[in-house]
Amino acid sequence: MSEKKRPLLEELKKGPWPSFVKEMEKSAHNSKTAELLDLLERSYEDKTGHWKHGGIVGVTGYGGGVIGRYTDLPEEFPEVREFHTMRVNQPSGWYYTSDALRTLCDIWEKHGSGLTNMHGATGDAILLGTTTEHLQPCFNDLSEAGFDLGGSGSNMRTPSCCAGPARCQNACIDTLDLCHNLTNTFQDYLHRPSFPYKFKIKISGCANDCVASIARADLSIIGTWRDAIRIDQEAVKEYAAQGYDIQGLVVDKCPSQACTYNAETQEFTVDNPNCVRCMHCINKMPKALRIGKETGATILIGGKATIVQSAFLSWVIVPFMKLEKEDDYAELKDLIERIWEWWDENGKVRERVGELIYRKGMREFLKAVGLPPVPQMVKHPRANPYFFWWPDEIISSASGDAEAEAAAGAEVEK
Numbered sequence: 001m002s003e004k005k006r007p008l009l010e011e012l013k014k015g016p017w018p019s020f021v022k023e024m025e026k027s028a029h030n031s032k033t034a035e036l037l038d039l040l041e042r043s044y045e046d047k048t049g050h051w052k053h054g055g056i057v058g059v060t061g062y063g064g065g066v067i068g069r070y071t072d073l074p075e076e077f078p079e080v081r082e083f084h085t086m087r088v089n090q091p092s093g094w095y096y097t098s099d100a101l102r103t104l105c106d107i108w109e110k111h112g113s114g115l116t117n118m119h120g121a122t123g124d125a126i127l128l129g130t131t132t133e134h135l136q137p138c139f140n141d142l143s144e145a146g147f148d149l150g151g152s153g154s155n156m157r158t159p160s161c162c163a164g165p166a167r168c169q170n171a172c173i174d175t176l177d178l179c180h181n182l183t184n185t186f187q188d189y190l191h192r193p194s195f196p197y198k199f200k201i202k203i204s205g206c207a208n209d210c211v212a213s214i215a216r217a218d219l220s221i222i223g224t225w226r227d228a229i230r231i232d233q234e235a236v237k238e239y240a241a242q243g244y245d246i247q248g249l250v251v252d253k254c255p256s257q258a259c260t261y262n263a264e265t266q267e268f269t270v271d272n273p274n275c276v277r278c279m280h281c282i283n284k285m286p287k288a289l290r291i292g293k294e295t296g297a298t299i300l301i302g303g304k305a306t307i308v309q310s311a312f313l314s315w316v317i318v319p320f321m322k323l324e325k326e327d328d329y330a331e332l333k334d335l336i337e338r339i340w341e342w343w344d345e346n347g348k349v350r351e352r353v354g355e356l357i358y359r360k361g362m363r364e365f366l367k368a369v370g371l372p373p374v375p376q377m378v379k380h381p382r383a384n385p386y387f388f389w390w391p392d393e394i395i396s397s398a399s400g401d402a403e404a405e406a407a408a409g410a411e412v413e414k
């Protein structure tokens with residue numbers, strides 16, 4: 001174990017905040033972690049990071065799940081010469097038994113630095129710091145314990161979902177089952193890089209969007225309902241009796257002015273056709289208001305952080321889809337495959353699907369995947385007054401006039 005003093009890191013242990021240095025020192029009985037701290041001290045001394053992009057490393061049969069990490073000072077810091085990350089596919093909703101966690105940690109003490117940052121933004125359990133020669137044995141131990149690796153690189157990334165029906169009354173869909181189902185169905189895409197770039201699927205049970213799918217997922221699946229918000233008027237009266245400001249805190253904050261409260265009768269009403277299902281009123285009065293009964297999900301596309309283009313929020317493409325367990329989510333899976341096909345054919349290297357839509361236009365995307373344009377897709381009113389047609393639509397409207405049809409056909413073929 002390293003006996004070096006680390007005066008600069010000592011500074012980071014002072015102050016009222018929780019210190020990551022203190023936390024890392026708890027694992028410093030492991031020589032890799034001890035040297036990681038030494039390397040960090042050195043980085044602060046030199047005022048530069050000492051990591052470099054290395055080669056591709058992995059385990060047999062997999063084209064993802066391991067992120068190669070190397071220091072640029074391998075002679076001085078041999079223990080962190082290789083300090084690879086392993087991504088372990090988390091269970092739906094991150095529900096582990098304490099036993100499963102202990103197993104995971106034991107495997108990591110055996111094969112790695114003992115450090116993890118459970119869980120990364122990817123969703124996976126992230127095991128930080130091992131060497132190339134430990135990768136396969138570590139993977140074997142993980143497999144035997146029932147764990148699989150997650151996605152990385154140009155793979156489908158490990159799908160993730162919110163706590164869902166297991167712990168939340170707002171769940172409009174069984175996020176846990178759907179996440180598990182998609183992970184299994186698309187195993188091949190998870191383990192083998194076959195896309196222009198990463199593809200993330202994140203599933204929230206309602207518009208509270210606890211996994212922030214709208215900001216982070218190429219495909220966001222967000223639970224919603226299409227009938228009416230359920231109202232318990234007696235419970236509304238109880239809120240009123242407690243002096244709760246229903247008008248100010250609930251009604252006045254409704255984004256579509258779809259709910260009303262009558263202070264005299266103490267009755268709360270919702271204009272359901274105009275309600276945008278934002279969850280605000282339900283969050284504010286959970287004892288009185290509940291999601292509707294006819295539930296499904298809104299499907300959105302294109303959320304991502306910056307790299308090629310700026311950060312995008314995802315964009316509605318299907319306002320309401322019933323997600324049926326009985327038919328194994330066939331409609332959704334079918335749509336996902338059509339999206340992948342178009343992206344695969346048209347995307348440039350490292351171009352996310354949202355960026356491709358930005359480059360080619362939403363109407364190209366909709367036509368290619370066979371989705372009808374609907375008002376819910378409108379982000380803001382258009383500034384351009386021109387209306388666009390597809391040439392083949394002009395042909396169909398001219399049908400009956402053979403000459404015009406032939407002329408239009410000739411036009412299309414140009």
Ligand code: HEM
Nearest residue numbers: 359360361362363380381382383384385386387388389390
């Ligand atoms: C060199 C001469 C001209 C130039 C460079 C020019 C340029 C333009 C441009 C750039 C626009 C905006 C197009 C858009 O928003 O997409 C426009 C619109 C328009 N121009 Fe011109 N223009 C010229 C001459 C004329 C003349 C002589 C007239 C009428 C006698 C005219 C009538 C209009 C009208 C009515 C619009 C609005 C069209 C619409 O909103 O649909 N322009 N012009």
Ligand code: HEM
Nearest residue numbers: 373374375378379380381382383384385386387388389390
């Ligand atoms: C009684 C006579 C007229 C009436 C009632 C009338 C009415 C209108 C109306 C309702 C619009 C649509 C405005 C909008 O969509 O915002 C319009 C647009 C237009 N009118 Fe007229 N108009 C008259 C005469 C004329 C004349 C004499 C001209 C040209 C010499 C003209 C040129 C235009 C043009 C170019 C536009 C399109 C403007 C744009 O695209 O922004 N109008 N008119």
Ligand code: SF4
Nearest residue numbers: 162168171205206210
């Ligand atoms: S997204 Fe909705 S259903 Fe899921 S945990 Fe959050 S509030 Fe509950």
Ligand code: SF4
Nearest residue numbers: 254275276278279281
């Ligand atoms: S869910 Fe949102 S839009 Fe609908 S009534 Fe409640 S506050 Fe208004």
